[in-house]
Amino acid sequence: MYKIIEKNFLAENIVMFKIKAPMVAKSAKPGQFVIVRIDEKGERIPLTICDYDRSLGTVSIVVQVVGASTCKMAKLNQGDYILDFAGPLGNASEFVNLNEEELKNKKYLFVAGGVGAAPIYPQVKYLRQLGVYCDVIIGARSKELVILKEDIEKLGCRVYISTDDGSLGIRGRVTDLVKKLVEEGNTYDEVVAIGPVVMMKFVSMLTKELNIKTTVSLNSIMVDGTGMCGACRVTVGGQTKFTCTDGPEFDGHLVDYDEVIKRQNMFRDEEVRRMHHTSECSCF
Amino acid sequence: MRVPVKELKVEERIKCFDEVCLGYSEEEAVLEASRCLNCKSANCVKKCPVGVDIPKFIEYIKKREFEKAAEIIFKYNSLPSICGRVCPQEIQCEGGCVLGKKGEAVAIGKLERFIGDYVLNNDIDVFKKEPKKNKKVAVVGSGPAGLSCASTLAILGYDVTIFEALHEAGGVLVYGIPEFRLPKEKIVKKEIENLLKLGVEIKTNVIVGRTVTLNQLFDELGYEAVFIGTGAGLPKFMGIKGENANGVYSANEFLTRANLMRAFLDEYDTPLKIGKRVAVIGGGNVAMDAARTAVRLGAEVHIIYRRTEDEMPARLEEIHHAKEEGVIFDVLTNPVEILADENGWVKGMVLRKMELKGVDESGRRIPVEVEGSDYVEEFDTVIMAIGTVPNPIISYTTSEIKINNKRCIVVEEDTGKTTMEGVYAGGDAVTGAATVILAMGAGKRAAYAIDHYLSNNNN
Ligand SMILES: Cc1cc2nc3c(=O)[nH]c(=O)nc-3n(C[C@H](O)[C@H](O)[C@H](O)COP(=O)(O)OP(=O)(O)OC[C@H]3O[C@@H](n4cnc5c(N)ncnc54)[C@H](O)[C@@H]3O)c2cc1C
Numbered sequence: 001m002y003k004i005i006e007k008n009f010l011a012e013n014i015v016m017f018k019i020k021a022p023m024v025a026k027s028a029k030p031g032q033f034v035i036v037r038i039d040e041k042g043e044r045i046p047l048t049i050c051d052y053d054r055s056l057g058t059v060s061i062v063v064q065v066v067g068a069s070t071c072k073m074a075k076l077n078q079g080d081y082i083l084d085f086a087g088p089l090g091n092a093s094e095f096v097n098l099n100e101e102e103l104k105n106k107k108y109l110f111v112a113g114g115v116g117a118a119p120i121y122p123q124v125k126y127l128r129q130l131g132v133y134c135d136v137i138i139g140a141r142s143k144e145l146v147i148l149k150e151d152i153e154k155l156g157c158r159v160y161i162s163t164d165d166g167s168l169g170i171r172g173r174v175t176d177l178v179k180k181l182v183e184e185g186n187t188y189d190e191v192v193a194i195g196p197v198v199m200m201k202f203v204s205m206l207t208k209e210l211n212i213k214t215t216v217s218l219n220s221i222m223v224d225g226t227g228m229c230g231a232c233r234v235t236v237g238g239q240t241k242f243t244c245t246d247g248p249e250f251d252g253h254l255v256d257y258d259e260v261i262k263r264q265n266m267f268r269d270e271e272v273r274r275m276h277h278t279s280e281c282s283c284f
Numbered sequence: 285m286r287v288p289v290k291e292l293k294v295e296e297r298i299k300c301f302d303e304v305c306l307g308y309s310e311e312e313a314v315l316e317a318s319r320c321l322n323c324k325s326a327n328c329v330k331k332c333p334v335g336v337d338i339p340k341f342i343e344y345i346k347k348r349e350f351e352k353a354a355e356i357i358f359k360y361n362s363l364p365s366i367c368g369r370v371c372p373q374e375i376q377c378e379g380g381c382v383l384g385k386k387g388e389a390v391a392i393g394k395l396e397r398f399i400g401d402y403v404l405n406n407d408i409d410v411f412k413k414e415p416k417k418n419k420k421v422a423v424v425g426s427g428p429a430g431l432s433c434a435s436t437l438a439i440l441g442y443d444v445t446i447f448e449a450l451h452e453a454g455g456v457l458v459y460g461i462p463e464f465r466l467p468k469e470k471i472v473k474k475e476i477e478n479l480l481k482l483g484v485e486i487k488t489n490v491i492v493g494r495t496v497t498l499n500q501l502f503d504e505l506g507y508e509a510v511f512i513g514t515g516a517g518l519p520k521f522m523g524i525k526g527e528n529a530n531g532v533y534s535a536n537e538f539l540t541r542a543n544l545m546r547a548f549l550d551e552y553d554t555p556l557k558i559g560k561r562v563a564v565i566g567g568g569n570v571a572m573d574a575a576r577t578a579v580r581l582g583a584e585v586h587i588i589y590r591r592t593e594d595e596m597p598a599r600l601e602e603i604h605h606a607k608e609e610g611v612i613f614d615v616l617t618n619p620v621e622i623l624a625d626e627n628g629w630v631k632g633m634v635l636r637k638m639e640l641k642g643v644d645e646s647g648r649r650i651p652v653e654v655e656g657s658d659y660v661e662e663f664d665t666v667i668m669a670i671g672t673v674p675n676p677i678i679s680y681t682t683s684e685i686k687i688n689n690k691r692c693i694v695v696e697e698d699t700g701k702t703t704m705e706g707v708y709a710g711g712d713a714v715t716g717a718a719t720v721i722l723a724m725g726a727g728k729r730a731a732y733a734i735d736h737y738l739s740n741n742n743n
Pocket residue numbers: 033043044045046047048049062063064065066067068069070071115118119218219220221222223248264265266267268271272275
């Protein structure tokens with residue numbers, strides 16, 4: 001059992017939880033995720049590690065309510081317990097393996113879509129602590145859905161915002177901002193894009209043209225998260241890879257995004273049915 | 285003639301996940317035991333991978349001294365309720381029984397199961413624990429290899445902790461083998477509770493290599509030896525076109541959703557989609573389990589296998605039950621492509637006929653494609669049960685542990701000693717996908733090797 005130490009709403013349907021999980025906190029690295037099972041009847045759902053405090057033994061996760069399990073989760077409160085919290089899973093971001101010398105002169109551009117700002121956060125935090133240059137783009141449908149902006153700014157980097165309705169930052173898409181920053185003469189050694197699959201697809205198409213190395217984090221459907229089921233398989237560079245053990249981060253220019261999108265919808269009918277079955281979701 | 289064993293009726297069992305084979309009653313067990321000739325250098329014993337003293341335990345059943353029978357079995361095998369149910373007896377113990385030459389072999393598996401269940405149902409204490417040694421040993425993985433290693437070490441007086449990646453202990457026994465063949469509450473959980481009674485601690489949700497490394501187990505957590513029983517769960521795929529289409533599962537995914545996550549029950553949150561026509565590729569136990577699970581979810585199920593029924597590696601009983609339950613066997617057939625509709629969903633397969641020509645080194649007939657024999661069949665779901673390789677996380681994250689070209693952990697055969705000091709391994713992680721009894725045997729052998737190592741090396 002893993003205790004919820006803190007709960008905060010970051011937006012209407014996006015919740016941050018701080019969970020007591022000392023063993024996970026101790027080993028967590030940017031880019032990794034956990035698998036959570038809320039209760040005895042729950043499913044195993046993957047969630048990215050958004051922050052960790054080794055001394056307090058806590059791990060933060062940010063959950064966007066999209067269906068039955070995330071809805072159930074959003075109803076939990078401080079002091080409640082989560083039944084299972086396994087991790088850290090997946091490989092750490094590639095830059096974690098680089099030494100300070102190798103990182104010193106690198107420039108990173110992070111591109112986050114919606115709740116994708118959560119997985120970006122520990123990566124930017126890690127790099128900024130080593131003094132590495134990072135620019136950050138956050139895109140969302142509207143102002144209310146832009147999360148973690150101040151937290152990321154506090155890490156000491158420029159944050160650019162785009163919203164679909166223009167309620168914050170530019171009106172448009174994250175790709176417009178990527179293009180703009182590059183046209184203005186900024187150069188980047190690497191783009192890290194995390195968000196909805198379509199967003200990662202379009203960012204990757206653009207950065208391919210611009211010839212910038214790009215890393216994406218795939219959120220394929222998972223069960224065990226340990227390489228035992230193959231539910232999370234994706235095609236990267238023509239080869240089948242397991243997102244949980246080979247990823248979750250891959251070379252954005254090699255991913256078959258259309259397949260990822262199709263596979264994400266594999267259980268759509270069932271999920272809708274279960275959503276109605278478990279609860280008419282009224283979390284808030 | 286063998287005493288027949290009661291089974292759930294076909295009409296009933298295809299609608300539920302209840303255990304199919306109901307096992308012997310006391311009377312039936314004693315009657316069946318009386319068929320045993322109590323052979324001197326018994327061939328059945330030679331064919332049992334752990335050498336259970338079969339004539340002796342059967343002798344005690346004859347005399348209705350069931351606790352004595354249990355004592356004999358537990359010397360060799362700490363999970364008789366499980367092995368009695370899942371060992372491929374026809375090629376092991378029963379395959380060696382002299383009575384099998386002319387008539388039917390003694391039902392050794394069913395008798396072993398009877399004794400195992402007797403022990404569980406009557407809460408009989410079969411283990412005699414040695415005094416505590418105050419030394420900590422870690423066991424990674426809670427499948428049969430890990431369980432038997434842990435129980436042996438606990439009996440020898442060690443403080444044992446099992447680390448398991450999933451949320452439930454048992455390995456394949458809980459996530460793979462279905463309820464209708466191996467009941468979870470009644471059997472597997474009870475066996476695990478017995479382990480807890482021995483003082484073994486089980487920590488779930490710990491992925492060794494990720495949550496904690498092998499080095500940390502030694503340096504920070506004070507373990508003096510480690511056993512790795514992480515199994516072979518990584519599913520193989522065929523590499524054919526369309527294999528990532530929606531509706532193509534590995535058998536492990538399909539069975540895990542059904543067994544471990546209970547997706548077939550409405551009140552559980554894990555989804556599972558199955559459709560009307562299901563193809564299961566493969567001819568082993570895993571294929572039979574997937575097929576029979578799919579039957580219970582209401583589908584018409586085809587087993588697609590490239591050799592013939594004679595070459596199928598599955599237990600005979602499983603093939604027999606699958607047929608009874610209406611599974612259709614399409615043998616000498618191999619998939620060449622999976623066809624998907626415009627939304628990426630499976631709609632069928634291109635299949636190719638095969639014929640058998642000659643034999644390979646292992647003596648198995650070699651399937652050869654029949655040219656120009658391709659045909660298309662419609663399916664909604666395809667389940668790949670063509671084998672697995674060892675779980676990758678430990679070898680990905682621990683460079684000191686050497687693996688071979690099949691990704692199996694390299695060990696010294698008699699002891700299970702790996703290339704890392706103080707670390708032993710056994711079961712499917714070492715052999716590749718094999719059997720419960722071989723994994724148990726390896727776990728037990730490694731436990732004795734660990735005892736030897738810790739008694740001699742450091743004090
Ligand atoms: C590596 C990884 C990291 C992730 N990190 C985050 C995160 O930090 N915050 C966050 O809000 N979400 C994250 N997700 C997505 C999150 O797992 C899904 O939103 C969640 O599982 C949906 O469950 P549900 O029952 O609420 O919704 P459902 O209605 O069951 O499903 C809605 C959609 O969520 C996806 N989904 C459903 N079940 C799973 C599953 N078992 N595994 C993966 N995706 C699934 C599918 O695309 C599905 O169509 C991550 C996914 C992956 C693979």
